[in-house]
Amino acid sequence: MTMDATRDFTQRRLRLGERAIEAALFLAAAAAIFITVAIAWTLITESLHFFDTVPLSKFLTDTVWSPLFENPRYGIAPLLCGTLLTTLVGLALAVPVGLMVAIYLSEFASPRARETIKPVLELLAAVPTVIYGYFALTVVTPFLRATILPDLPTFNMLSAGLVIGVLIIPYIASLSEDAMRAVPNALREGSFAMGGTRLETAVNVAFPAAISGIAGALILGMSRAVGETMIVAIAGGQQPNFTIDPTESAATVTAYIAQVAIGDVAAGTIEYYSIFAAGFALLLMTLAFNLLAFWLQRRFREEY
Amino acid sequence: MAATQDAEAPATREIANLPLRNLLDRSFIFWGILATVLGLGVLGALVFDLVADGAPKLNLKFLASFPSSSAAEAGILSAWVGSIFVVLTTALISVPLGVMAGVYLEEYAPRNPITSAIEITVNNLAGVPSIIYGLLALSLFIYGIGQGNALFGQTIFTAGLTLSLLILPTIIITARESVRAVPRGIREAAFAVGATKWQATSHHVLPYATPGIFTGVIIALSRAIGETAPLILVGALTFVAFLPFTGPADVGQTYYDMGGNEAVISQGDMLLSWLPWAPGGQGWLSQSFTVLPIQMFNWTSRPEKEFLENAAAAGVVLLVITLALNGVAIWMRARLRRQIRW
Numbered sequence: 001m002t003m004d005a006t007r008d009f010t011q012r013r014l015r016l017g018e019r020a021i022e023a024a025l026f027l028a029a030a031a032a033i034f035i036t037v038a039i040a041w042t043l044i045t046e047s048l049h050f051f052d053t054v055p056l057s058k059f060l061t062d063t064v065w066s067p068l069f070e071n072p073r074y075g076i077a078p079l080l081c082g083t084l085l086t087t088l089v090g091l092a093l094a095v096p097v098g099l100m101v102a103i104y105l106s107e108f109a110s111p112r113a114r115e116t117i118k119p120v121l122e123l124l125a126a127v128p129t130v131i132y133g134y135f136a137l138t139v140v141t142p143f144l145r146a147t148i149l150p151d152l153p154t155f156n157m158l159s160a161g162l163v164i165g166v167l168i169i170p171y172i173a174s175l176s177e178d179a180m181r182a183v184p185n186a187l188r189e190g191s192f193a194m195g196g197t198r199l200e201t202a203v204n205v206a207f208p209a210a211i212s213g214i215a216g217a218l219i220l221g222m223s224r225a226v227g228e229t230m231i232v233a234i235a236g237g238q239q240p241n242f243t244i245d246p247t248e249s250a251a252t253v254t255a256y257i258a259q260v261a262i263g264d265v266a267a268g269t270i271e272y273y274s275i276f277a278a279g280f281a282l283l284l285m286t287l288a289f290n291l292l293a294f295w296l297q298r299r300f301r302e303e304y
Numbered sequence: 305m306a307a308t309q310d311a312e313a314p315a316t317r318e319i320a321n322l323p324l325r326n327l328l329d330r331s332f333i334f335w336g337i338l339a340t341v342l343g344l345g346v347l348g349a350l351v352f353d354l355v356a357d358g359a360p361k362l363n364l365k366f367l368a369s370f371p372s373s374s375a376a377e378a379g380i381l382s383a384w385v386g387s388i389f390v391v392l393t394t395a396l397i398s399v400p401l402g403v404m405a406g407v408y409l410e411e412y413a414p415r416n417p418i419t420s421a422i423e424i425t426v427n428n429l430a431g432v433p434s435i436i437y438g439l440l441a442l443s444l445f446i447y448g449i450g451q452g453n454a455l456f457g458q459t460i461f462t463a464g465l466t467l468s469l470l471i472l473p474t475i476i477i478t479a480r481e482s483v484r485a486v487p488r489g490i491r492e493a494a495f496a497v498g499a500t501k502w503q504a505t506s507h508h509v510l511p512y513a514t515p516g517i518f519t520g521v522i523i524a525l526s527r528a529i530g531e532t533a534p535l536i537l538v539g540a541l542t543f544v545a546f547l548p549f550t551g552p553a554d555v556g557q558t559y560y561d562m563g564g565n566e567a568v569i570s571q572g573d574m575l576l577s578w579l580p581w582a583p584g585g586q587g588w589l590s591q592s593f594t595v596l597p598i599q600m601f602n603w604t605s606r607p608e609k610e611f612l613e614n615a616a617a618a619g620v621v622l623l624v625i626t627l628a629l630n631g632v633a634i635w636m637r638a639r640l641r642r643q644i645r646w
Contacts, residue, residue: 104336
């Protein structure tokens with residue numbers, strides 16, 4: 001009798017302990033939801049204060065962003081333009097290079113070479129972005145000046161964009177390579193059997209079969225480029241500039257936020273609210289890209 | 305017979321092109337290697353440039369000096385000490401939280417809408433730009449719930465907390481992968497001898513998953529060390545001429561407290577400053593701070609050329625730390641892949 005009672009007691013205590021642990025683990029996992037809600041709530045409420053003063057239509061249609069001037073104007077277009085231009089310059093470098101690396105690693109390189117090159121390439125993504133900013137300012141801009149663009153200003157979107165491109169090469173190369181390697185070998189063998197060379201097989205078979213994963217990789221790289229702050233803050237310039245010429249200097253959405261934050265901004269001022277409105281626009285952009293990547297990967301996934 | 309001829313004609317043409325096609329195929333090896341070398345070359349150029357610019361400044365004096373308005377006198381003492389304290393705080397918050405969340409999602413989570421909501425948010429958070437976490441911290445930790453609390457504000461604790469939120473998705477994702485890689489049989493063997501779920505998880509699954517989790521944690525923390533943008537918003541200072549704790553040499557010196565009153569640093573003040581938390585905001589978690597990337601950013605944005613040298617030297621230190629951490633992680637991952645054969 002006593003033994004039974006003891007066992008019953010320990011079991012009940014065990015069960016309670018197990019329950020408590022499971023609850024604690026659940027709370028830790030639910031932190032992800034709390035953080036997401038907190039981000040959305042903060043950006044929305046602080047942005048709403050901003051839109052109390054600045055009408056949404058002005059925010060979207062005005063072509064001048066000058067919140068620190070005497071007659072402030074709040075058109076997000078110049079900042080978005082800077083963000084998109086640096087991103088496009090980055091993609092112009094990272095897409096061809098990244099895809100070539102991906103095709104080479106997945107279709108040509110020996111397993112040994114692949115296992116060595118991939119981690120080293122991924123180190124490119126581990127370099128702190130403030131160092132990339134320094135690199136853009138002190139190496140890339142002087143180099144471009146000395147070679148092809150003697151009139152390049154000290155701060156310009158071209159070198160910032162190129163260095164962003166370097167930063168996202170490993171994302172694009174690595175994720176695209178994963179996608180291409182997931183294509184079953186039988187498809188390649190079919191192409192080889194028809195007399196295709198490795199390059200023809202890569203371009204006509206492996207690449208199209210992996211297109212959903214590759215598109216996802218490109219968009220994730222793009223989303224990373226859009227959110228990049230330090231490179232553009234250091235090397236891209238501080239003045240909003242509504243232009244499509246990447247050799248000019250211009251601020252991006254992220255550079256503006258950083259610029260205002262450096263100057264220790266007081267809560268409740270319009271500058272304070274403006275960085276949240278800019279951040280909200282940025283978040284919506286990256287969110288749209290991420291959802292698009294997710295959808296593409298789902299929609300065009302080939303099941304083997 | 306005309307039909308047969310037509311069918312054969314293209315095939316003949318293809319074979320006729322064979323030398324060209326083979327040439328194209330071979331030449332792609334060249335282009336592929338060129339693209340790879342370009343990527344690696346940039347990494348090399350970056351390291352070379354930093355070392356060339358910063359090497360003259362890199363000495364013990366630079367590591368042991370506070371920032372100064374004179375470039376020659378300035379050093380990174382407060383920056384690297386600040387980085388260590390901030391990363392320590394980050395690790396203490398994010399590692400337990402991230403591993404617990406990963407274990408829950410892999411071992412416990414039932415298939416229901418709440419679980420999928422958690423999974424979707426984890427993946428989405430991993431794609432949120434780092435500066436957004438800075439905005440969250442500014443509004444929530446500094447001006448929101450943290451107002452009037454010595455722990456929050458522009459402190460080491462806020463910085464560590466912010467970076468924890470930033471790297472949490474990375475840690476959750478790697479923890480899940482490592483836990484998932486442990487074969488079913490290990491759990492079943494534990495259950496068969498009467499282990500409860502938590503006993504099976506903590507005694508058997510987690511030990512096998514630890515090396516993998518550790519690799520992910522190192523990579524996440526190396527990211528936290530190099531992160532600049534969110535800390536600008538959290539209010540990392542650029543000119544910090546003190547350490548987060550008080551040294552024995554400072555006892556007996558006068559200082560001005562928050563109210564502007566003159567006070568003398570006592571033995572007790574020194575001891576309290578070594579605690580993470582102490583009443584009246586005396587613990588090191590409540591101190592203002594700077595970190596290496598912020599210090600480097602500040603020097604980079606100065607017009608004087610001498611400060612660029614300081615920035616490069618700080619960059620070398622930062623780069624050595626992050627590349628070393630990533631090297632360790634790569635090495636561990638390779639060793640793991642060789643050693644474990646289930």
